[in-house]
Amino acid sequence: MRAGRGLLAALALVLAAPGGLAAADPAAEARAAAESLRAAGNLLSGAEEAKDRVAALTETVRAYEAGLASLRAGLRRATIRERAIARGLEARRQELGQLLGVMLGMERTPEALLLLHPSGPVGTARAGMMLGTVTPALQAEAEILRAELEEIATLRALQEAAAGALADGLAGVQTARTALSQAVAERRELPRRFAASPDALKSLLENSDTLDSFAAGLARDSGQGPAEPGYALPPLPLPVNGTLLRGYGETDAAGISRPGVVLATRPLALVTAPAPATILYRGPLLDYGNVIVLEPAPGILMVFAGLAEVYGATGEVVPAGSPVGLMGGAAPDAAAFLKAATEGGGSSQPETLYIEVREGDTPVDPAGLFELDKD
Known part of the structure; x- marks a missing residue:
C-alpha cells in the first residue's frame, strides 16, 4: 500500500494548497521582462557618460518601454493561467474530497483485510488486480495536480517579486x-538645411484653416521642390x-474622416524619427495639439500630431531614430500598473x-510606408 499512501499524500497536498503553477511560458516571459528592466537601468547608468547622450538616452527609454510592455504582458498571461488552474481545481474539489476520503479509509484498513473479498479467493484476486490497475492512474493524476499547484505557487511568487523590478x-x-528632454534641449551639433523665418511660419499658421493647406504651404516654402517621379x-x-486604432480614411466616433492613420499608444511613449529628416515645423496646429512635420525626402512630408511635448528646432536635420517628442498622459505608479496588468479593464x-x-x-x-497591424 506504499503507492496508495503516496497518492494520499499528493491528494492531501491538492486539497490543502492555496493554489499555484510550475514554471510555464508566462512566468518565463515575466522573468525575462524583469531582467530587461534591470538591463535598461544599466544603460541609464552609462548614458550620462556617453559621447552622444541623446542617442544613449533614446536607447534607454526604448529599452524601458519594451521591458515594461513585456512585464505587463507576462503578468497578465500569468494571472490568466493561475485563474484557469484555480477554477479547474475548484470545480474538482468535491471529487477530490471524495477520493481523499476513500484513500483515508484505505490507509486505515489493515492491508490483509483490504484484500479480502466476501466471495472468496477469486473475488480477492480480482480486487487486487483492480486496485493494481487503478492506483497508477490515480498516482499519475496526483502528479499532474501537484505540478499545477507548484505552477500557481511559482506565478504568485513571481508577481510579488515583480513589484520591486517594476x-x-x-x-x-x-x-x-x-x-x-534636457539632452535634446542642450544639443547643438545637428546640421540645418531649411529654416522658415518666424514671420513666414506665423503667417502660414494664421492663414491655414486645415492641415492640408498648412502642409501644402509648408512644402512650398521649404524650397526642396516636388517629390522625384517614382521615388519611394x-x-x-x-x-x-503602438497599435493601429483607425486606418487611412476611416471615420471616427465623431463622424470625421481624415487622410491618415491613428495609433493607440501608452502614456508618455517616446516618438522618434523613422528616417533621417528635416524638421519643417514643430508646435501647436489647429485642433491637432502639438505637431511635428518631417521631410525625409524632397516633397515628402510626415506629419505626427497629438504629442504632448515636441523636440528639436525648425530646420534641424535629425538622424533616423532621433527623438522628436513624447506622448501625453501620466505615468502609472507600481500599484496601478500591477492592477491593470493582472486585473485588466480600461485601456492600457x-x-x-x-x-x-x-x-x-x-x-x-x-500603410504603404509603415507596417501597420491591428492588435
Missing part, C-alpha cells in the same frame, strides 16, 4: 525621459510603440498619435 523600472524610465522611401519602423494605450504622409500636395496611405 518600481525601479517606472522610476528609471521617468528619469531617462527627463534626462532625454524604403519600409520604415513606426515612430512610436489611452493616448493617440495621428500620422499623415504626403507626397507633394497629395496625402497617401501610411
